[in-house]
Amino acid sequence: MFQWGIADEITTEDETVTYRLSYLFGLRSVEVTVDTRTDHRSDGDRRIKLELTVSGQPWSTYVVTVDTRNDRTVVEYEYTADRRFGLRCIPQ
Numbered sequence: 001m002f003q004w005g006i007a008d009e010i011t012t013e014d015e016t017v018t019y020r021l022s023y024l025f026g027l028r029s030v031e032v033t034v035d036t037r038t039d040h041r042s043d044g045d046r047r048i049k050l051e052l053t054v055s056g057q058p059w060s061t062y063v064v065t066v067d068t069r070n071d072r073t074v075v076e077y078e079y080t081a082d083r084r085f086g087l088r089c090i091p092q
Helices: none
Strands: 009-013 016-023 028-040 046-054 057-067 074-081
Antiparallel strands (some): 016 028, 028 046
């Protein structure tokens, strides 16, 4: 549903970006909010956490750890689906 399209409106506030998307020929719309936090660890690693919500409901969380020690860059990526489905949605 959110793979293609152009945002109708983009708003930013601190480390949060909200995209308003319309679909079904403009009959429906949704807001996707991305909240970003970056931590610099004492061991030199950088941790970036992205939390996505869709219309105010949790959708997914992405965590990326970047290690640039020893003349190499190692990127670790984690994904967690935070969305929940009711039983009546399963047949759909």
